[in-house]
Amino acid sequence: MEFFIQKTPTFDLAATLDSGQVFRYKLTGGGATLIAGRHRAGFTACEDGWKVECDDAPFFKKYLDFDTNYDIIQLKTQDKGFVSSAIAFGRGIHILRQDAAETIFSFLVSQNNHIPRIKGIIERICDALGEDMGGYRAFPTIEALAGAGTEFFASVGAGYRAEYLSRTAERLAEEDLDEWRALPTEELRAKLTSLHGVGRKVADCVLLFGFGRTDVFPVDTWIRKAFSEEYGAMPADKLAVRLVERYGDLSGYVQQWLYYYKREQKNSAKL
Template identity: 35%
Template sequence: MQKILDFDLEQTLECGQCFRWERQPDGSYTGVASGHILNISEENIPQIAQDEFWGNYFDLKRDYAKIRADLSAADRTLARAAQFAPGMRILNQEPWEALCSFILSQNNNIPRIRGIVKRLCEQFGEPIGDGFFAFPTPERIAALEPEALCEIRCGFRAKYVVDAARKVASGVIDLERLKTAELSDAREQLMQIHGVGPKVADCTLLYGLHRLEAFPMDVWMKRAMQTLFPGRSPEAFGCYAGIAQQYIFHYSRCNPELFAQERQHAG
């Protein structure tokens, strides 16, 4: 079977875009997506790529080498960032799961987010076998009061999750329609949800709705843009700005010396 190029499991599954994959002692990853359970390793990627659902989930039909080359041609710094993690891909996650997960991600670290999401699924999701649970539907969460989420220890985020579920379940927020709406309109729609600001909205657009032009900006990304791309806006990266964002974010977090000069000036 043909080897899949430009796909690295660690770069893709541990970059902060998803929270239901666990690395196993043998280096493989086990996770759940849209009610499907999978163990994936470097060895079985070619077989996984033949499966319609998982091939789409891992975005394996997209030519990331060409995207990376096009982005790199436009900027030398972006070229270094892209080359640092050439195996990173943007997953096609279930939109509601992405929205809910990134609401839970606010002011949180990745291990804790994973724990909250796991408890949410175990408490309110349907069992799907082998000790795994599906992500709870918006209808299931919409029927709850925020206090019911105390056991998953998500704190102040509980009321935001319930509000999001009620708006999605009632059709006030139509996630499918947001896949094709103008990006600014889609962002505004998501920000109708209590507790959803521009960053969570753009994370939902990029990671849940596969809007590859979306460019989430947290404090770290704002700092990276100011330091590495002064005067540039996300729109400057074009229709694959979201992929550029992943390269920049990962490169910046893994190379703190890039900001040493900035700290010296501040001192």
């Protein structure tokens, strides 16, 4: 199955995939390969966009969030100073519409970790527990993860996160994430933070990337540094609340553009 993505100022494939939302991808000369759940897509760069070869075109169009008008969002989120610069720099980034369970486990792995190592741990989990889809492995089911045990997760390099992964999988095997999806954001955050190893920041990442809740503002080191002059050394949880009050239902978009902007500024400074 094939479809075409037209190149526009509001969609940048590489920036979207490489912005810390997702980990089962590989950038390849202007294109990419991407595995999401049980599905895989290959993106080939063309002069005016990307040709996409995949097993399910409607799935990937929804996954890449092409139903959202990013031009309107960017007009509504214009701000003073560095936030405007961040929006201009990261305006091609879309919020990916990911599976909730995959996002929970991926962001448990991501804690105090760097992207190459996160990607390696997740791939080893998928290689061992995921269904063989013919040339790649699906992300494992909750049941497969729940049956793996702490020792397995330690063996793939998860470190102290192994217990988080094991206990969370066992808990989720007894839950219905579709019921969670119907909850208001605050109640859903409480459900997520009741999982072993999930704090406010991971919960907000899962809310944004796994449940599509854009009324959250995940706060990490990059975000705290960005707002330190305006808000001082405010605790992360309080800063998250203040920023949601400021940006409302568009908070998640601003956060992602700002995170990417500050991270890339840091990377450029190293060159």
